[in-house]
Amino acid sequence: MNNSNGTSGYCYNNTLVYNYVYNLTSSYADQRNEATMVATSVIMFTLAALFFNLNLFSPFSDISAILNPSVRLFLSTSLSLFLPVMSYLFSEAKKEGAATGQTTELSLRARTILMWMLLVELLRKKVEAVLVGAPQGYSGIIERAARIGWLGYLVFYNLRSAGKKALYGILWVLAAAKLVQRFVTLELAKRSFAYGKNPQLVASYMAQMLEEERQHAASGGDQRGSALLKLCNYVVTGEEDLEKEAGPDGYQLVVAEPSGRLAEAIKKDDSTVVTVGRIWELAGDKNDKLLNGGDPRLKRLCLSFTLYKLLRRRLEDLPITDAEARNCRHLIFRGLCEEEEAAKALFQVFGDEVQFLCEHYHSVHPVVLASPFFFLVNYILFPVVVWALCALTIVLCSNGDVGYAYRSFKADNYAVWFGVVRMGGCILRRVTKSPMHLFSVVDVSITALLLLSVVYEEVWEFIVFLLSNWFMVSLLSSYASSSQRWRDSPLLRGVIRSVLWVRTLLSGPSVRVKQLSLLWCCGRLALLPTRAVPVQAKKALMERLMDSAAGDGVGPHPSNLVVQSGETTVQLRQRHSRSRAGIAEVILAWHIATELLESRHPLTEQTKAEEPHRKVATALSRYCAYLVAFQPALLPDDKDGTERVYKDTMAELKSNNKALGCWGYHVYPPATRSNKLMAMAAETAVATDTERKEKKKEATSASALHEGARLGKALVDTYGAPTTDVEQLWKQLADLWTEVLVYAAPTGSEVHLKAHREALAQGGEFITVLWAIATHTGIGRGPAVATPPA
Structure with a gap:
């Protein structure tokens, strides 16, 4: 190919690039539905830029998993109208393609709109809260499943070539897999005593524990400061593993100990229940290499998580009893407020507690479920399964011929194979000389912004998960409930310290006004x-x-x-x-x-x-x-x-x-x-x-x-x-x-x-x-x- 103009000449003598620009902008050039096409591109560009900015700039101010409610309302309202409007425009673009003789394949304009619809569906979770414990019907899931089904129909019914069907099919599989993942995860969480049913279980636990302390005068007496906190049996994690029976007044915790005391059962070496007292005991143990002499925020974070569980009951119509209030008052004002930097500790504990509540009810990421097990399933095993399904989709779209699948994927998706960034650069060089190239830059920019937002959202969700308070509490609980040999291992201590160090770099003051x-x-x-x-x-x-x-x-x-x-x-x-x-x-x-x-x-x-x-x-x-x-x-x-x-x-x-x-x-x-x-x-x-x-x-x-x-x-x-x-x-x-x-x-x-x-x-x-x-x-x-x- 003659390249007298260097790279620029290569770009504009390339038939694929010229055909791409012409096919994408033919509706503008021929002035068919020009106003509609321009309005669509402007609206889509605004929406794509908003998603991109939300993902790019919000993390620098905070690592919270909460989206501003005003932004969420605006986006949810906009997205509720997105699918029907874009479906109409897709239909119009399909008709225009048929009018110009493109009967065997969708026009490029129609495929571009379909690409936007799939990418926006992948971004939709950005505005949907992960409600683990709140009672909710299935209308939202059914609505989203209907959208996914409609998009699947548009992909597999309208696309003809194997390569194009494979590309769009992969995006559809990702959207469908995300829906299934969200549904299964939330259904399991709602039925779990660690999440959805936790308030009822914690209420029974506190009533039984306080009754034992009343009978045995184990409230701490004249103990103050750390000594009092070491006696605290408020549960941090693991209460879901206790044996329980449902009764008319809630759950009755069954204790196999001869004494029948719950406090003795949870203090056994083989107990998976982690209490505030156990955390403070490790913090005071000279042989402990993590909590003793380390950052006091770690042990305070566990106390915040415990208090979050207690206060969550009040927000879900389970009252806090007078006996519990007296006990907690004793613990806070004679225990926590007697430690070093008492005021700082008090507001750090309760500030983190309120943050736990915020993320529990309004998180757009699944941080509430953060644990090493969920990390393994959600971020390692699930992606492997999804990519296997994507590979299967490519093969099925080419009728089982793997070699043909690879060749068709390359040949049919010339824009992807040539490179979206490279093609965008080629088009951008002529943007001031040709209206066709200007319109092409807008549409390519929309696709690129949406694609970058999807990738960035997935990466940021992973980072927020790892740096969340929830994951830190889960790691600390695993550390506290493990054997001495595992606690002496530098691996777990190194992970916890690394996460804490990164959080310190990204977080500002915990309480601001x-x-x-x-x-x-x-x-x-x-x-x-x-x-x-x-x-x-x-x-x-x-x-x-x-x-x-x-x-x-x-x-x-x-x-x-x-x-x-x-x-x-x-x-x-x-x-x-x-x-x-x-x-x-x-x-x-x-x-x-x-x-x-x-x-x-x-x-x-x-x-x-x-x-x-x-x-x-x-x-x-x-x-x-x-x-x-x-x-x-x-x-x-x-x-x-x-x-x-x-x-x-x-x-x-x-x-x-x-x-x-x-x-x-x-x-x-x-x-x-x-x-x-x-x-x-x-x-x-x-x-x-x-x-x-x-x-x-x-x-x-x-x-x-x-x-x-x-x-x-x-x-x-x-x-x-x-x-x-x-x-x-x-x-x-x-x-x-x-x-x-x-x-x-x-x-x-x-x-x-x-x-x-x-x-x-x-x-x-x-x-x-x-x-x-x-x-x-x-x-x-x-x-x-x-x-x-x-």
């Missing part, structure tokens, strides 16, 4: 900054939770909270003697006050060392403001009332006849906004008694801004006083926000519980971590006490 300042941002932003929860905040919250557990709950309503410095007392002023301010009004008023104090006295290098509590106060203040604006259902007051208070406060901030004005709110710099609010507070302070009485008749929703400005001015004035202990003032504010968060954490109703469960779809919230602590330890919310207005 979103930040929203009503004074510095305009309305509801889609993207909000986040920050790690300050260590000082964790310590303050831990201490306040321990006080609540030792007392009668989280205390009175936050509207009674005050900030006091010397002889100056700053307190929220209530509007009505027979009512109290709602939690949203309290949060917004104190948030505006905190932001005003922060803006009037910004952080400097000098104050950075003098005011260590400032970071706590501002971080918790902005997180509470975020809850009011974006997560009102997670707060104890009625959701509609909270939304109304926020809406009215923002409207007052922007209204033309109030402090800032609509234009000013969006344009004024922060300093100007704070000055105007300070001026508004000053005007309110010098108002006459008559004016105050008239203003008192206004709606309570308007009080949040005015009260915030008044509180802010009082704080600013107090801060500037020569006798003020500035550090103590910020500590008072930090304590106030700690009280607000702890008050909001406990479950107030089943609606509140449902809101926390729904928040798991977004990866969980920090207040959900506090809610988990309160639920486990039985911390409740005290009665609301109204105080007369100041």
Whole structure:
């Protein structure tokens, strides 16, 4: 072949490439259904690019197996219309091919659409949650099976040549195998006591174990710290292997020991049950080469997994008994909170627990089933079987002639054999000179993006599986339940340490909070900054939770909270003697006050060392403001009332006849906004008694801004006083926000519980971590006490 133009000349003198471009774009060139074809390519390109970006960029921020619910909703809605629309376009492309005389084989355009349909079907699992324990019908499986059956009909009925039928048949076999794999795995998991039936089994286990401890006074006595955790019989894994009988009150665990005690049975050397106590005993064993002196996150992860199993029952309508709450309170606050880095350990344990819950209910990867056995079956044996089926498909499509199958696969799929990347490069060189090549680049790009997304999705699923907390817990359980000889083997220890090291590189802080300042941002932003929860905040919250557990709950309503410095007392002023301010009004008023104090006295290098509590106060203040604006259902007051208070406060901030004005709110710099609010507070302070009485008749929703400005001015004035202990003032504010968060954490109703469960779809919230602590330890919310207005 004459190649006077080098590689470029080779590309454009190549008959296969020219025929490919012409056949693919004939419907454009002849202006048959041109608008439909262009719209299809644009929509498909957008969908392919979205899938590609989701797979490529999401892993860099987190290794979680959760997909953003908004993205999932968009994709699931789009994909629900995908098959019927593409089937129609496939039919049109098939008719066009027949009109041009292509009666023996599908046109290239029709085959391209069919390829997209198969690749999208392989990507569909990206938006489907792996619901292991949730009761569900078979409508979803039947719907997906119908799609697979329809695609099989399109492949094997419409394609004629052996090579093309083999290529498309392989993609269809992959899609069908994934469906069968998902169905069989989930059905087995739903019937397993380790997964689907686990809540009922764990409830029976805890009831029987606590009853034994009550009878034999084995609650730990005055033990604290690690000594108490070594006595803990909370199960990590292996409870499904216990002998059990179903009864009217749940399962009764049958113990073959002469004493009939469950605690003695699970502590035997041949027991496969791994408890928290066994993990902590290994961590304290000087002969252990993994847990002793190693990363404490390993043993804490096992405790998180145990607590996840206990809390899962509460989300599935199996209550946590008072006896269990008392026992867990003893374990957490006298055991875990007595260890080194207590605050860090507490929030790491419960943060990982919430992550377990998030992935259990909303994972798009089968991490819930992670174990060495599942790894062997799902990622080694299953691919071998699938590739054997693919080879069988190629042979069957050529009527059993292996040699002919190989030759036809090469000859009939010239685009694949020539190389999609190479062909794309050849076409791309002429894209500015020929509309036909431009359309070809779009269609080839769509196919390439979808294909890369499929490959990348499979690889990333494998990586997420290996690096998941679930697989780590399974490895640790295997390690703890194995013989001493196996524990001394460097292989298992090396695997666990390698996985932990990679997770450390890819993971950020386990607990982060979103930040929203009503004074510095305009309305509801889609993207909000986040920050790690300050260590000082964790310590303050831990201490306040321990006080609540030792007392009668989280205390009175936050509207009674005050900030006091010397002889100056700053307190929220209530509007009505027979009512109290709602939690949203309290949060917004104190948030505006905190932001005003922060803006009037910004952080400097000098104050950075003098005011260590400032970071706590501002971080918790902005997180509470975020809850009011974006997560009102997670707060104890009625959701509609909270939304109304926020809406009215923002409207007052922007209204033309109030402090800032609509234009000013969006344009004024922060300093100007704070000055105007300070001026508004000053005007309110010098108002006459008559004016105050008239203003008192206004709606309570308007009080949040005015009260915030008044509180802010009082704080600013107090801060500037020569006798003020500035550090103590910020500590008072930090304590106030700690009280607000702890008050909001406990479950107030089943609606509140449902809101926390729904928040798991977004990866969980920090207040959900506090809610988990309160639920486990039985911390409740005290009665609301109204105080007369100041």
